[in-house]
Amino acid sequence: MNGAESLVRTLIASDVDVCFANPGTSEMHFVAALDHVAGMRCVLGLFEGVVTGAADGYWRIAGKPAATLLHLGPGLGNGLANLHNAKKARSGIVNIVGEHAAHHIRHDAPLTADIEGIARPMSHWVRTSWNARDVAADGARAVEAARTAPGQIATLVLPADTAWNAADAPSVARAPAPRAQVAPDAVRAAAAALKVPGAALLLGGIGVHEEALAWAGRIAAATGCRLLSEYNCPRYDRGAGRVITQRVPYVVDLAVKSLADLRSVVLAGGRPPVSFFAYPDKPSLQAPADCVFTRLAGVEEDIVGALEALAAELGAHGVAPAHVARLDPPGLPSGKLTQEGIAAVLGALIPEDGIVVDESVSTGRGFAALTTHARPHGWLTVMGGSIGFALPAATGAAIAGGGRKVIALEGDGSGMYTLQALWTMARENLPVTVLVFANRSYNILKGELASVGAGAPGQRATDMLTLDRPDLDWRSLARGMGVEAGQATTLDELAAQMRRGLAAAAPYLIEVVL
């Protein structure tokens, strides 16, 4: 077998069985190997940002890495923004990036670039496999790196001659090490910290998954502490039966106000809240200066075990969790499209075990309250702040979900970055209902322009913050990629359209005209 085949067999033997791909010439032997080795689901993306964002969404639902297949330095470059989001989310991904044959690199052909240099800023682990006899072992190491808790971006560069030369048998990745346990001292310190007035437990990472939340709810019941979660988390388990947390607000002033009474915060996967951006005369750190942070568990540690131990330390092991959401979806509203009304439609219609991928940016800031008592669901947010996340991530989440219904909440500005994902949804027949909130502007930036004190926008600035002239027609864009689409101009239409989308076995796009 050649190097490409030994790598493909290594990935499959290591339980990496989905490959999001946008290959080129230098990856043709890898493609050929995928062709004749069974066991890998290959999903084509028509742009690399789709590929890497899909791998991020896949990890967040499957809890295991997918592979990506990218074409040399520029292909990796196109995938960087969503790798940035995945890196910040601590998603595990195995990138396979083609490279010229080793002897060809010195000739500086058009596609020659510093691939490792491009990879490094967005990867935890980077290696070039220069020898076909090493590539199986390197592939196994890449999978191990990707699975290292809480998850890592591993980038393996595959020169074409490594792919085509003769190789040995495939390898297999070692089983992932269990997450590091938290020391008893940290548990005792956390217990003491929660007995202070103005105490809170701040969750992040898998701290907002169902099992951790249940322990957090018991701890809150025993101590009366507030339960906070980071503004963004890779996946919140929410809805009926799940313990409710207060998400730290995005807007700096609101965050500062919300945290003002805190004196003692225990961190379980969370970090001291930081403003998304810097603003003149606004703080980077949002908690009061005299608030003491006590680290129970880092995002890479055994958060569930630490919370369980903390509950035991607090005598809360058998206590009923506080703040458990009941099943109480809002009634379907009617009339004009409002943020609150859209939230109510969502809350009413999120299906059991649904997955919401949220890049609704400015439109979606009020969605949390009215979806708290919806049917149980996962809620994915963009972790690195790089827009163009939701459509690709919804694609990957749907593939990981194996039939679970996915709702993608997308801004029109952010949706345009990686709209090619719609085509992949159509080809793979994925049950994704896409809501595009068409406000015809980078609405968030209008607020930001004011927040940074840059004043009211004139004509040139307005032109750079608006998506009108011409208006985007999302129904045409969707149909152009084989996705059925409709439009909603009222809450009634939105509900009807969402029902239609959720009933379909294929993707459906709704242009929500704001």
Place this chain on the structure above:
Amino acid sequence: MNGAESLVRTLIASDVDVCFANPGTSEMHFVAALDHVAGMRCVLGLFEGVVTGAADGYWRIAGKPAATLLHLGPGLGNGLANLHNAKKARSGIVNIVGEHAAHHIRHDAPLTADIEGIARPMSHWVRTSWNARDVAADGARAVEAARTAPGQIATLVLPADTAWNAADAPSVARAPAPRAQVAPDAVRAAAAALKVPGAALLLGGIGVHEEALAWAGRIAAATGCRLLSEYNCPRYDRGAGRVITQRVPYVVDLAVKSLADLRSVVLAGGRPPVSFFAYPDKPSLQAPADCVFTRLAGVEEDIVGALEALAAELGAHGVAPAHVARLDPPGLPSGKLTQEGIAAVLGALIPEDGIVVDESVSTGRGFAALTTHARPHGWLTVMGGSIGFALPAATGAAIAGGGRKVIALEGDGSGMYTLQALWTMARENLPVTVLVFANRSYNILKGELASVGAGAPGQRATDMLTLDRPDLDWRSLARGMGVEAGQATTLDELAAQMRRGLAAAAPYLIEVVL
């Protein structure tokens, strides 16, 4: 004035008066400065690959740099692939990349990334301007770097506090140094090298611009040498009145065959021909092993002056150039769409002083012959091999062209990478006629799969090389972005559609159904 304003005024004073932009929060002071300082044309792209590709196309026509405005590390990441193409084309670009305020970076907010690390692989010059009082001088240095012959990618990172803090007066870039003159020894050596049987002059860079071509034609007339040009050049001046060169073929076997009789090659902006990719059992270097290369002028040197001196050395100063194309466009063909027929339609309809941006990939390999005697035009090709070039580059070329008609030749696979450019064409009302060659596949890869010896594709490989299931509908995609569109299924329809597009003052897209 603040740092942002001092930088904007510096750029304008340095003759950088177009800014392709996709800003975010950290760039809001720069946007505000663009707003109240007159003199900069701001062009919004809905994806950063559009922004950087437009700046590349702009340079190739305007011969001076545009600025880009990009949002932090991920925004720069999204622009990397077309910066790669621009870097290989040696286009001059001034990238302004926002960064968090200096004091905010250590808090590792979601968008924090190693911006300089991301910039470096695709930039010749990188600097972060940490102080508002330095940013004007840094901006001037960036413009100087971008204008350094033959052109460079200059990336200036602009922290938000540098933008908002008080600054001094703007600066201005020094005038570009003239290109380095070639030593008389090199001219004499080149003259001797052209007297050998089997001699050729190989042109690249501005060696295929009109003035250099005229000297090359005289040299060919005097010596009988072959006139070759690199497979890709930033801009070929072609058509009636221009000296014809033989483009080195893309396909390795054809290139090797075409160069087989060469014994002595003089390089004027060109390099020894290198295969685009490596293949098992095919050479990286395409000329015969015993062919001697003599460097007359590098791509950064005074190629025109060197050719003029070489002509004088050869006694060809007053000779009429050989190989001058006459005005003899082909007649309009009729019937089925064939490569040759499409080439003839192009040859017949390219307007006087038109600009062709060619990313037709596999479809366009035969276009050269039948467009040689068309009306005079510029022909831009992708220099770095990263697809997604033509629509953005056509956008920038049209802005630089100030009314010149632009024809973008685009594959359906490559077009999907940066289709957002259509919206910018519509907003800016640019006279771009886009031909999308819809073969519903990465057709080039089918050939490449065979070329690398990876065998015939099975189902999984075929799925990764085809864009069907569902078919892309380019008319819907265009209309979704406000661009009128039609379809051509015959040569007659293609001619009619092209006439319609070229007559319009706005963009028009033709889906050419292959």
